Amino acid sequence: xxxxxxxxxxxxxxEAASLGILDGVTTNPTLLSxxxxxxxxxxxxxxxxxKGPVSAEVMSENWEGMVExxxxxxxxxDNICIKIPMTKEGLKAVNHLKSINIKTxxxxxFSPAQAILAAKAGADFVSPFIGRLxxxxxxxxxxVRDIVTIYNNYDILTEVITASIRNPLHVIDAAIxxxxxxxxxxxxxxxxxxxxxxxxxxKRFLDDWKKVEK
Numbered sequence: 001x002x003x004x005x006x007x008x009x010x011x012x013x014x015e016a017a018s019l020g021i022l023d024g025v026t027t028n029p030t031l032l033s034x035x036x037x038x039x040x041x042x043x044x045x046x047x048x049x050x051k052g053p054v055s056a057e058v059m060s061e062n063w064e065g066m067v068e069x070x071x072x073x074x075x076x077x078d079n080i081c082i083k084i085p086m087t088k089e090g091l092k093a094v095n096h097l098k099s100i101n102i103k104t105x106x107x108x109x110f111s112p113a114q115a116i117l118a119a120k121a122g123a124d125f126v127s128p129f130i131g132r133l134x135x136x137x138x139x140x141x142x143x144v145r146d147i148v149t150i151y152n153n154y155d156i157l158t159e160v161i162t163a164s165i166r167n168p169l170h171v172i173d174a175a176i177x178x179x180x181x182x183x184x185x186x187x188x189x190x191x192x193x194x195x196x197x198x199x200x201x202x203k204r205f206l207d208d209w210k211k212v213e214k
Contacts, residue, residue: 006163006165007027007031013025022050058093067093070082091118095121095122103124109147112150115158116150119151125159128163131165144162148160162174162182167188171188
């Protein structure tokens with residue numbers, strides 16, 4: 001399973017990259033709005049840190065505008081992947097961008113039907129948002145499971161990015177389900193390191209080491 005970080009914070013991205021776990025980055029307008037400086041410069045710096053896909057989102061609501069934005073964003077770096085909303089106009093843009101070899105990530109996916117359409121249109125990635133489904137009392141991971149099953153049934157090459165991850169259990173469930181990618185906030189990555197038995201074990205070894213004759 002590939003491991004993306006869901007942030008536009010350069011410090012967090014550098015830290016994740018230093019761990020040797022980072023395969024890509026996902027950003028969105030909200031994440032970019034938090035950071036200082038022109039957003040294109042931020043994206044350019046992110047792309048210099050990470051070799052894998054870096055998702056940058058378009059804001060136009062019609063497909064022609066999305067395509068023009070995508071062309072400009074793709075000039076930032078070779079590993080830019082264009083984030084496109086799951087709408088009829090969005091899929092028209094995906095179809096066109098595929099014909100000119102610009103990679104796309106269809107975002108805000110909340111049903112298997114949407115995932116099927118995105119794949120048929122030629123999306124390289126599709127992003128089901130599981131946390132937001134959990135928030136309204138649906139089981140978000142069921143959506144990932146259904147999409148992965150459908151894609152496997154037909155050898156569809158579109159990769160599933162499990163998004164809107166809220167905790168380490170979401171990461172584990174996504175891995176068990178067969179999601180190709182998870183995109184994880186930095187705070188969740190930090191939680192994945194933790195286990196009380198690890199802390200207890202380290203403390204015990206350190207305490208015992210003090211008793212060793214030097």
